[in-house]
Amino acid sequence: MTSKQSHRKDEHVSLAEKFYDSTAESAFDQVRILHQSLPELALTDVEPATKFNGVTLPYPLLIEAMTVGAQLLAN
Numbered sequence: 001m002t003s004k005q006s007h008r009k010d011e012h013v014s015l016a017e018k019f020y021d022s023t024a025e026s027a028f029d030q031v032r033i034l035h036q037s038l039p040e041l042a043l044t045d046v047e048p049a050t051k052f053n054g055v056t057l058p059y060p061l062l063i064e065a066m067t068v069g070a071q072l073l074a075n
Contacts, residue, residue, distance in 0.1 A: 038046075050060045 048059050050057050052061050
């Protein structure tokens with residue numbers, strides 16, 4: 001039996017494949033974003049260390065959400 005969540009994932013993939021048009025153009029094709037993240041800071045001014053559960057880590061800890069993909073995608 002297929003779960004509701006698995007069915008929704010299958011349906012999403014199916015619709016994305018159905019409506020994808022690689023030749024479509026939009027005004028967004030003309031947009032270019034200039035990356036200027038923190039331009040007023042030097043790299044040496046940034047301290048990425050963080051504390052987690054009383055332990056200092058040299059870099060931030062990132063926990064990403066994970067889900068099990070639908071069976072359809074495994075094939």
